[in-house]
Amino acid sequence: MSFTLAIVGRPNVGKSTLFNRLVGRRLALVDDQPGVTRDLREGEAKLGDLRFTVVDTAGLEDATDDSLQGRMRRLTERAVEMADACLFVVDARVGVTPVDEVFAEILRRKGTTVILAAxxxxGRAADGGLIEAYGLGLGEPxxxxxxxxxxxxxxxxxxxPLAAEAEARIEETAPETDVDVGEEDEDGPRVPTFEKPLQVAVVGRPNAGKSTLINRLLGEDRLLTGPEAGITRDAISVRLDWDGLPVRIFDTAGMRKKAKVQEKLEKLSVSDGLRAVKFAEVVVVLLDAAIPFEQQDLRIADLAEREGRAxxxxVNKWDAEPDKNDKILMLREECERLLPQLRGVRLVTVSAKTGRGLDRLQESILMAHDVWxxxxxxxxxxxxxxxxxxAHPPPAPGGRRIKLRYMxxxxxxxxGFVVMCSNPKDISESYSRYLINGLRQDFDMPGTPIRLWMRSQADQNPYKGKTKSTPSRLRKHLK
Structure with a gap:
């Protein structure tokens, strides 16, 4: 990416719509309700032959206290300081408001390159607001x-011109995002690179501490946090370096039970979180130590397993747990009992507030990726x-023993493993689970999804299903 462009402005002036237009995809949530965007969302923008990083920000509001709006404003101002240029957006149909004038003055004082956009x-209904925008003192709108x-x-x-200036001083290229690592990819391990970093998604129920955990890993308040549940709405991705290993972490919206999700906006947020799981390589399911392994936690872990992710x-908020020894034993027993499809999955206790256990979490993520x-x-x-x-022969339906020839x-x-055998349809699920559990134990593959396919050698016959035909040299004599 050659330079960074931050889109700023009041709520509901169309910043996220413009962001989606520049990146060419519906990455940011868009709704008529003001204040949908709360975090900073980065994307790879394409405009003609220009390639740059665009940042969608929360709507600027006249709040400086420690309220949610005040924290959103500070996060947006931080994006302004980080960006090479700002695109200040006003609503031409509403016209210039006092809030627009306040923030135009703030942008002038920061000395950042500002592009004013109405x-x-x-249509003609916007002509009046376009003329008013000249009065902001930021040049021609x-x-x-x-x-x-x-x-x-x-x-x-x-x-x-901004791209030409940036290319002269920046030589590195941004990493590729949204790397789909499904089962159809080519065999062999993929070593994370700067262009294709290790993709990690942090998922869980609302208020489990996902954003706080990522901020602690980053060492800065990059994501919006607070005591209110459901602050995060978009799936936000941030980059960091783990001792030379490039990593991209996705912060996702809290996922409640489907029956409780009624509002359109929350449905979009949950859908965005599910999309982050599909593009991740390792999924960290974050639990609240006070109420671990709720039904929704199990559904989220099962979703990651079905998607084939490590x-x-x-378990977060471990610093507030009074009886740690008994609780960790209970957690491990519950994990083995409630998640048999992820037998041996790594369970780590952490405190996003104090930073304890984050080194073990990092180690567990890398080990899970290695096993994967x-x-x-x-x-x-x-x-x-x-x-x-x-040790345990396969079943013998009808008195004929099924033969497992090779694997x-x-x-x-x-x-993913293939077993060539006779009558694969007659092999029970229990026997497949017996083989999968044996693979986990004997080849040290705990906690990762394992795929096992039973096939017959007849499936490899290239002539199966083809009818016999008369050779062409004989057809001439038969006419």
Whole structure:
């Protein structure tokens, strides 16, 4: 990315709509309700041949106290200081308000490059507001319509010189985001790089401390936090360095039970969080130590397993737990009993408030990622399969014993294995679980999803299903 552009302005002036227009996808939540955006969301923008980082910010409000609006404002002002330029958006249909004038003065004092844009300028109804925008003292306003894409060529002309200046001083490229690491990827481990960092999603119920945990890992107040439940709405991604290993962490909205999610905005937030899980490699399920393993916690962990992602269970607010020894034993027993599909999953106790246990959490994430990429040689697998069959033979439906001929690993991330056998449809789920649990224990693959496919050798026959045909040299004589 050549430079960073922060989009700022009052609530409901169309900042998130413009953000989505520039990145070419519906990444930011958009709704008629003001104040939807609360955190800083970064995206890779494309405008003509320009490539830059765009930051969507919370709506600027005239609040300086420690309220939610005040914390949102401080976060937005921090984005202004970090950005190379600011796109100050006003609503041309509403006109310039006193709040717009206050923040125009703030932007002038900061000395940041400011581009004034009058949004919602489609039609003549916006002409009055466009003229009023000249009075803000930030130069000629750019006429825009983020909803309809009007004014993009003019914005390109303004940003082109900024890109040239930034490219002269910045040589590094931004990492690729939203790396889909599904089961169809090629075999073998993927070593995280700056362009494709390790993707980690932190998920859990509302008010479990997800944003506070990520801020502690970053060492700065990058994400909006507070005692109110449900502050985070978008799935926000941030980058950090773990001893030379590039990592991208996704902070997600708290996920409540589906029956309790009624508002459209919360449905969008939960959907955005589920999307972050699909693009992650390691999913950290964050529990509240006071009320661990609620039904929703189990659903979230099960979702990550079904998506085939490596899972780590982190129990937050451990500093407030009075009887730690008994509680940790109870947590481990509950984890084994309630999450049998993730047997052996790593469980770590942390305190996002004090920072205790974060080194163990980091170690557990890296170990889970390593197991998720693990590969076992075919020779070892077949030796192991022979011993497993000898200890516990497969079923014999109709008196005919099913033969397990050989086994190989077909995929990694997560590990996937194929067993060639006779009558694969007759193999019960319990016997498949017996093999999967054996793989976890004997090849040290705790907690990671394991895929096991039973196939018959007939499935490999290239002529299966084809009818016999008469050779072409004989057809001539048969006419």
């Amino acid at each position: 949004n919602k300028c489609e 750019l006429r825009l319509s983020a909803e309809h894409g009007e004014g993009m060529p003019e914005l390109y002309s303004i940003l082109k 899972v780590v269970i982190a 990429n693990r590969r076992v040689k075919t020779a070892k697998l077949n030796q192991w399969l022979g011993a497993m069959v000898e 190989t690993q077909a995929k990694t991330r997560p590990p």
